[in-house]
Amino acid sequence: WPASAERVDGRLRVGGVDLERIAEQHGTPFLLVDETEVRGRARRIREAFEAAFSPEAGGAGVDVYYAGKALLTGDVARWMRDEGLRIDVCTGGELAIALRAGVDPALIGSHGNNKSLAEIEAGVTAGIGTFVIDSAIEVERIAAVAERAGRVQRVRLRISVGVHASTHEFLATSHEDQKFGIPIDEAPAVVARIRELPSLELAGLHTHIGSQIFDHAGFAESARRMLALHAELGADEPLPELNLGGGFGIAYTAADSPEPIEAIASRLADAVRQAAGELGIPVPRIAIEPGRWIVGPAGVTVYSIGTVKPVRLADGARTYVAVDGGMSDNARPALYDAQYSARLANRASDAEPTLVRVAGHHCESGDIVVDAEWLPADVEPGDLLAVAATGAYCHSLASNYNATPRPPVLAVADGAVRVLVRRESIDDVLSRDEGLAASPPAGT
Numbered sequence: 554w555p556a557s558a559e560r561v562d563g564r565l566r567v568g569g570v571d572l573e574r575i576a577e578q579h580g581t582p583f584l585l586v587d588e589t590e591v592r593g594r595a596r597r598i599r600e601a602f603e604a605a606f607s608p609e610a611g612g613a614g615v616d617v618y619y620a621g622k623a624l625l626t627g628d629v630a631r632w633m634r635d636e637g638l639r640i641d642v643c644t645g646g647e648l649a650i651a652l653r654a655g656v657d658p659a660l661i662g663s664h665g666n667n668k669s670l671a672e673i674e675a676g677v678t679a680g681i682g683t684f685v686i687d688s689a690i691e692v693e694r695i696a697a698v699a700e701r702a703g704r705v706q707r708v709r710l711r712i713s714v715g716v717h718a719s720t721h722e723f724l725a726t727s728h729e730d731q732k733f734g735i736p737i738d739e740a741p742a743v744v745a746r747i748r749e750l751p752s753l754e755l756a757g758l759h760t761h762i763g764s765q766i767f768d769h770a771g772f773a774e775s776a777r778r779m780l781a782l783h784a785e786l787g788a789d790e791p792l793p794e795l796n797l798g799g800g801f802g803i804a805y806t807a808a809d810s811p812e813p814i815e816a817i818a819s820r821l822a823d824a825v826r827q828a829a830g831e832l833g834i835p836v837p838r839i840a841i842e843p844g845r846w847i848v849g850p851a852g853v854t855v856y857s858i859g860t861v862k863p864v865r866l867a868d869g870a871r872t873y874v875a876v877d878g879g880m881s882d883n884a885r886p887a888l889y890d891a892q893y894s895a896r897l898a899n900r901a902s903d904a905e906p907t908l909v910r911v912a913g914h915h916c917e918s919g920d921i922v923v924d925a926e927w928l929p930a931d932v933e934p935g936d937l938l939a940v941a942a943t944g945a946y947c948h949s950l951a952s953n954y955n956a957t958p959r960p961p962v963l964a965v966a967d968g969a970v971r972v973l974v975r976r977e978s979i980d981d982v983l984s985r986d987e988g989l990a991a992s993p994p995a996g997t
């Protein structure tokens with residue numbers, strides 16, 4: 554929950570504003586982000602890593618990129634810029650948001666394992682800071698576009714470092730069976746090729762081991778492997794910086810207890826310093842790319858409850874509570890079996906808590922919003938349900954499944970609510986269907 558979430562007279566408020574009042578004005582479902590919390594978290598993670606990698610702490614500084622894939626709108630891009638973060642994009646669409654929001658192109662980094670020619674051209678022409686090269690083929694593609702444009706493009710090379718983030722097992726091989734990056738043992742040849750090309754300038758190496766990680770040992774192991782490679786490939790011609798990616802985990806339910814980000818930053822800095830010491834090289838300038846950690850906890854989704862249905866099971870019963878959204882606004886439970894927590898937003902209740910499953914309104918049994926949650930037994934149609942920690946990878950993963958219009962993204966700050974992305978209408982959803990172009994909406 555955002556730090557500002559509180560119950561006043563039984564009703565849930567975020568950022569000082571009653572969620573039911575927002576529902577009355579904007580309808581449900583909606584995603585609400587607490588701007589103060591997003592900005593505060595952006596500042597906090599930047600300051601934590603700046604302190605951990607400061608010259609006083611034996612470092613050479615850090616650049617913090619916000620991973621826009623978590624949630625990117627014009628306002629969110631500007632908040633990040635204002636809080637001193639850079640922006641990491643991974644498609645032409647995300648690049649367009651950052652550029653139109655007025656972010657300095659030099660502060661934009663672009664990812665993607667299969668960037669189209671149009672995406673490369675858009676980035677080179679805009680003058681973005683760096684491209685992260687993901688394959689040997691891309692070296693030639695980006696170099697050719699930069700050459701045609703008469704530019705020298707800064708690039709990083711993404712390395713598949715062979716660390717399995719979500720488990721405690723570190724794979725011995727550097728060849729992971731996944732699509733991103735270049736295996737460690739192929740990196741020297743690709744780096745040599747980048748250095749041959751006058752239209753490319755190598756800023757450094759990059760890796761990203763995964764997302765929603767609590768196990769700091771994975772970050773440390775990846776940093777050690779990357780520093781060894783950085784030392785090897787920087788021996789003759791120094792590499793200015795090293796990008797260690799994002800992936801810092803957040804709490805979705807009471808079962809998750811992430812360490813404070815300051816502890817994570819300082820542990821990572823220890824691992825980097827120690828590895829650099831052993832290799833006899835100076836600590837490089839570091840870059841990180843957090844997304845979820847910044848926006849995830851700052852968002853709540855509010856739904857209206859439509860039906861409440863007890864279902865008899867072999868070993869008891871379960872109450873299904875169905876809401877007016879679902880996998881089209883939060884695909885994460887269906888995709889990753891992700892767990893969430895929820896509360897009644899419009900009232901408190903003294904009724905016994907009962908274990909419910911919150912389902913969406915889509916035609917699919919895997920359309921679950923919250924797999925298991927205790928709600929008051931008197932939960933009823935018309936109640937509002939707030940689901941926590943939906944700021945990251947919900948709006949960005951939203952779809953129009955079942956021709957469903959996507960909910961708006963609202964922001965609360967200083968007690969006022971603003972629309973960041975307006976609600977889609979059914980006409981918006983149907984507007985690309987050429988077979989309906991001749992039939993006006995009913996009633997017009």
Ligand code: LLP
Pocket residue numbers: 620622623641664761763764765798799800801842843844845846885889945946950
């Ligand atoms: N950098 C790179 C290269 C990435 O691929 C990602 C995430 C990030 C940074 C940011 O990771 P974060 O700090 O947000 O964990 N849709 C999934 C998450 C996919 C993450 C993909 N890459 C989910 O909803 O859990």
